[in-house]
Amino acid sequence: MDRIYLDYAATTPVDQQVLEAMLPYFSHEFGNPSSAHYYGQQADGAIEQARRTIKSLYNADGYDVIFTSGGSESDNLALRGAATEQRKRTGATKILTSSVEHDAITRTASQLQQKSGFIYAKLRVANNGIIDLSSLEEQLNKQVALVSIIYANNEIGSINPIKEAAKICHEKGILFHTDAVQAAAHLNIDLNGLDVDYMSISAHKLYGPKGVGVLFKKKFAPLLTQITGGAQESGLRAGTSNVPLIVGMAKALELNLESVETENIRLLSLRDQLITGVLENISGTHLTGDHTNRLSNHASFVFEGLSGNDLLIALDMAGFAVSSGSACKVGNPKPSEVLLGMGIKPELAIGSLRVTLGKFSKKEEIDRFITALPEIVNLLRKEKRSENGR
Ligand SMILES: Cc1ncc(COP(=O)(O)O)c(C=O)c1O
Structure with a gap:
């Protein structure tokens, strides 16, 4: 048929150029980027090059690029890691999201409420699925530790005013995360201009491999690591780096932005x-x-x-x-x-x-x-x- x-x-098929960029890192360029010898340094060089490429594509020099296993992990790391640290700093216990988030956000926030003593509240959206900035403003107070609002919705495609929402949160000293997993494939995102504290993206939505993503974190924004172990990703996400997938992701993002x-x-x-x-x-x-x-x-x-x-x-x-x-x-x-x-x-x-x-x-x-x-x-x-x- x-x-x-x-x-x-x-999901999308992996672009041929992305596949070709990844292949050497499955075979002869196989080193562990944490190793001090030649093989390790070759792999580490590839990861740091990918990080630089991604930062420059997103105009993100004010941000750290943390490699993760995809959009779900980036969302989890942002919510769990930021809310926990912020509660420690300020005593704020509320996580506020829109009512149209991906499960990676809603289930994480629900679990934080059920198991970790946070309060989870949802911001209503208009019938086109877009948040209302004035009701966001009304809901913000000292109890709110973190706001997370989806950039472009996966089910209905609506695009939220993220820059404006982040600004409103910042005026009240509240941290702001956006899930840009769907948006990244179609919007030309300038992170320094957008000024969110955290942003999640995933490679497989834009002709990159499955199982790799990024959490962008504004420099000095609080974040508690959720996978403890080695010192990879500046201690914010332990585990031997997935070199081929990271290289593939950088290539996919580059090709996507070109076209x-x-x-x-x-x-x-x-x-x-x-x-x-x-x-x-x-x-x-x-x-x-x-x-x-x-x-x-x-x-x-x-x-x-x-x-x-x-x-x-x-x-x-x-x-x-x-x-x-x-x-x-x-x-x-x-x-x-x-x-x-x-x-x-x-x-x-x-x-x-x-x-x-x-x-x-x-x-x-x-x-x-x-x-x-x-x-x-x-x-x-x-x-x-x-x-x-x-
Ligand atoms: C908006 C949104 N967030 C998060 C995810 C999860 O991303 P991943 O599949 O990379 O874990 C998806 C995937 O469908 C998504 O559409």
Whole structure:
């Protein structure tokens, strides 16, 4: 079957140039970067070069680059490490996030509340999934240790005003983290200008390898290491560094930034063709997230009268790889917390679909998708109605 991949927000294939950059570090350049001899120094040189490249790509000379195993670990390190240290310094115990965060944030904050005595509060978002800066300001007080707000949402693509949110927090002396795992693939991020205290990114969302990410930390921002052991990453993340993956990540970020502007223009036009095609051809369908302030590759919908999981499976059988909400929700029949957090009713939220485009997406693929979808949706709705009638 001629399959069409429309799930680039879940993950992306490794770019050939990234693969080539990594290969030597799996074989002859195999040294442990902590070793003092020649082999170790070669590996260490590669890591420090990757760190310099990443700092310069993100205009991040005011930041430390901490290599991690990906977005989830970066989020965990930021939340656990910053909240714990800040509580020690100021006595503040509250962690405030938006109501539309990734599980790597919500589950970490919930666990910190349940097991470590923090208070976890959520900031409501508008029905386009974007935070309201004045309600953020209202919720800030001396009890808040850390605020974490997603840069661009993985399920609905909406982009938050992160620079403004960080500024509001800083005016009250509160630390600010953003999960930029989805945003990094499509936004040209200037960290010195953005001025957040911590930012998480992950390589596999932008044609790099899986299992590697970065936590950017503003110099002197507090952080307690969560993996203790050796002195790697300036003592903030122990464990022998994954040299090939780190080298691959730097290459992937470099290639991504080289093409991001032209690629965004191309993707925007495909995305809008897709959104219009779906909304015009299928009744009882709604776009989730903001109409314009969203990632260039991201389309997300809710369909009345069907289950998003059933739709995903039917589309997969027809050769289209899409997602219902986020990859982590596979097999989970509950409506997405993100959609509920935006005020969408559970019976509608259950019918969610995410279609995300990437560098191999073509107009013909969108045409085929728009042609196939109405019939599949009609069939599923008919089945659902007869199930309910039974
Ligand atoms: C917004 C967001 N944060 C965090 C993650 C987790 O990243 P990783 O898969 O690298 O652990 C993802 C992955 O889907 C994501 O979309």
